Structure formats: C-alpha cells, structure tokens
Amino acid sequence: MSEEPLFDPSLKKRKKKQVAFSEDPLGADADPTTPAPAVIDDTTLNGDAVDMGPKTAHEQMKANVEGGEEVPEAGEKAEEDDLKAMFGDLKKKKKKKKDIPLDLEADGSGTSTPVAGAAEDLDFSDMKKKKKKKAATLEAFEKELNDSKATAKEADDEDVPDGLPEEIDEAELGEDPFAAGAGGAAVSMDAGTEPWLKSDRDYTYPELLQRFYYQLHAANPALLNSAGKRYTIAPPQLAREGNKKTIFANVSDICRRMHRQPEHVIQYMFAEMGTTGSVDGSGRLVIKGRFQQKQVEHVLRRYIVEYVTCKTCKSPDTLLTKENRIFFISCESCGSRRSVNAIKTGFQAQVGKRSRNKTG
C-alpha cells in the first residue's frame, strides 16, 4: 500500500491506450469477452458507423487511411491487451483482445472448408444478382443519363476512389450516399442483403470486412466463447512475512499453467524487481522487499509477453528450451521458433549498509 502512488502513472497510461484501441474497428469486432451474437452486430454496427459514416469520398479516404494507421498500432498493443485478458479473473474492466485473427488461423484447418464454401456460394449469387441488376440499370439509365455521363463519371471517380473503373455505373451516383448510410445502419447482415447488391457500385473495404466478420462468426459461433477462457492465470497470491519480505504463494501453480520452469520465472522476477529471495519448503517464493499483488502481476505479465506468448501467432502454447546457453521459444500451434533474451539482472545499486553487504 505504501508504494501505491509510484505505479499509478503507468496504469493510467495503459488505460488511455485501451481507450484509443477501442476506436479500432478490428479490435471492436475482435472483442471476445462479450457474448456472441448481439455484440457482433453491435460492434459491426459501431465499426461501420465509424468507417462508413463519411459520405464524401474524401472523408472515406481519410477514414480508410486512419484505419490503416491504426491497425499496426493495434498489433503492437495486441500482446499487452492479450495479456490483460489472461488475468481475466482479476480485472473486471472490459478487455480488448486480438484473439480472433489468431483463432481464425488456428481453427482454419478445421473449419475453413465450410466458411469458404459458404463464402463462395454467396459470392456467386452476388455476382449473378449484380450482373442482372447492372444490365437492367444500364438499359434504364442509358438514355436518360447519356448526356450527363461525363459529369457522372467524374463524380463516380470521386465517390469510389479505389473502385474498379469498369464496374462504375452512372446509376451509382444517386444511390451511393444512401447505400453507404444503409450499410452503416444495417445491424445484422444476412447473406444477400449486402448494401452493394442494391446498387451497381463497388463494395468498399469496410463493407467487405464487416461481411467477413459476420460470416466468420456465423460459421463458427464458438470462436468468441472459446477465446475468452482459453488462457487465464490465477492472480498471484501475496502475503507479507514480517516487515520486509513478501511471500508469493502460488508461484508453482502459475508456473505450471505457463508451462515454464519455476526457476526461470523466479529468475526473471528477481531480475526485474531488482531484489533477491528464496523458495521455502512448501514451494512458496519469499521475495525480499515489499511488493503488492498488482506489482507482481505486472511483472508476470511482462514475463508472459516476453517468454510465453509466441510472437508470431500470440499463442501461449509454447515451449522454452535451452540450447548452448541460449533460450529458444518454440510455438506448439504455429511451429515458429525464436530465441529470447537471456535474463540479465543488470546493474544493482548499493542499497543498505556497505559493511553488511561486504560481509555477506
């Protein structure tokens, strides 16, 4: 309790990051902690309200660019957020997790075929409808809009900057803003109700993204539920022994859940916390110094980021092996293998009486 004010800044900062992160449509979609069906729709709605809100092409472009910028940032934050979710039973606040892409890859072998099949079917029907519609509209509008074709073309180019030119039709000019609005308002998209079916315009990236997520969750509803409880770690149980020592009771349990040697974890913790300690007879860790639960948890979280989760696929299902004094992490789910930093204590300042230190 005495050190509480010391660690507030970092915590506040992380919260801020999270807020920024929730703006990201992908992240909002990929939130697995919320119950499945209702929230998919909500988030997709929100995500599209953000993305498809802009009516003009310029705004759309800008939104797209911003979205593009946000995504890598989300990737960087992903592991931290991921870990936040690991201590799910500790934190009651809403967690953002980037598990969906991961799980998609992981589940890809099992469930990819139905999804792909459905997607192909739908695409086919879409194409058909689109062609019919296009023919009709072409006939209808050809005479009327022939004179205004040039201006319409210009406007079209502005409307859909990244669209394929041959797909752009004059009819789209009037319908595009409406269609975009409808896309934003469409809460649950059934197959075949995609907004671009009603017009001849091209589908935009956010629309396709929404469609992808909708179909992904429709095809495997277990995706959201399984991700939440996949990797949780019990919160560290700390007790004070005397005045200057802290007992970390469930260290062996946590190590077992992380599939790591307790020695390695303990070594890391001591190096990070700049202290020493020992393991007592009943497997508990005695740390010199006063530490709070959230401090130890923070250290553990960083341990997990650095030595447990696979950097490639974010899976915690990894093995740590030592070869020629170098530690390697090999991922069980994606097969990647990389070396990790050796734990180094670094500089330790002289604390306490020098005379005591010299003697031992």
Added chain:
Amino acid sequence: MNVQNLNAFDPFADEGDVLGQDNDVGSQQNYIHIRIQQRNGRKVLTTLQGLPKEYDAKKILKAFKKEFACNGTLVDDEEAGQVIQLQGDQRQKISNFLVEEGIPKATIKIHGF
C-alpha cells in the same frame, strides 16, 4: 613501437566473436535500461544503464537532477559502465525525457514492477 591509429579496426579480422564477450544472441546490449530498486520503507532508486556513448552522462545527470528535482549520482560499474542513479521513481520521467531528446523509444526498456 606501435601506432595506435592503425589497430583501431581490422576489417579482415576473424569475426569469430561478433556479439562481444558477454552478449548472447538477442542480447540486450544496445538497450537503455531503466530499473527501479527498493530501498528501505517506500524509498526507491532509479538506475539508468546503457546510455549511448555519444551522450555525456555527467551532463545528462545534471539535467535529470534539475528537471526531476531529485538527487543522483554517476556510478561506474565494471559490466554496465556508467550508470546514472537517481533518487525516487523517475522511470517514466526519464523515459519521457530521453524520448523528447530524440532517443528512439524502442531502445528504451523500463524494468521494474
């Protein structure tokens, strides 16, 4: 007699020890480490290790002391070289300071609890 100038770098030398003596693969050599250490009570020390050579540690320490309103010393360590030691938890402030001075944030590692 030897010419100091010429044996500075031999491009054809055997590069057997690229990583240096104590650096393993994935070493933390070129990171700036900011650590925290508990003292008695609620007192802590912040140590800054691995400052690049082109910065004058003494001047940086002076700036730190003025900016953060704390005391501090420069400690020479055999392994770590010159280490700046500051009183109190100055980790976030040091990090912000260094980033504002143009040191890339990716090279700064904040340790501690």
